[in-house]
Amino acid sequence: MATNGLLIDYEYCTHCGSCEVSCKEEHGYPVGKGGIKVLGDGPWKIDEDTWNWNWYPLPTDLCDLCADRTAKGKEPICAHHCLSSIIKYGEVEELAKELARKPKQFLIVPQYKPLEARGQFVHVDKGTEHRAAHMDISGTGEATFGAHRHDAKVGDYETEA
Ligand code: SF4
Ligand code: SF4
Helix, strand or coil: CCCEEEEECHHHCCCCCHHHHHHHHHHCCCCCCCCEEEEEEEEEEEECCEEEEEEEEEECCCCCCCHHHHHCCCCCHHHHHCCCCCEEEEEHHHHHHHHHHCCCCEEECCCCCHHHCCCCCCEEEECCCEEEEEEEECCCCCEEEEEEEEECCCEEEEEEC
16 A cells, blocks of 8 residues: 655745644644644845745644545645645655655655644653643633643652643
8 A cells, every 4th residue: 555645845835824724623633733833944144135044844743644534535634725835645656756856845754643642732851850741621622731740759749730
């Protein structure tokens, strides 16, 4: 069976945000989570007339390549709504040929992680004390915040914000 992925011609990304919003809406992801994130590099000056400023729309581990849509023969919702038409879904072998023809793109095969996907936001601080902030959103839309901490003397404990 062919492996599918996304070819993203980031050279023409305008950071409009349509891919992020449409992905989030399609999958019902909570605040702060999404299947694609647009990262920026710049602006920084090269010379008097030239600036460097790139945007990188990067699929995350929450990208399932729009499995429900693509199973019906539709393109992923991010590709559908990209105002610059720079996201292409297809077989990796075919996309690689396009990449060879035009550089300054990237080709990615996201690896979906559904268990980490919903309702939990974890950041681990690598200190002597291990901390993890979390955000839980219930079906009512109510959000609670808190922190899980580990202390060598006290052990594990929770705080609510
Ligand atoms: S392919 Fe689908 S799941 Fe992946 S980033 Fe695009 S909209 Fe999100
Ligand atoms: S929708 Fe297209 S142009 Fe807009 S931020 Fe996403 S990749 Fe870039």
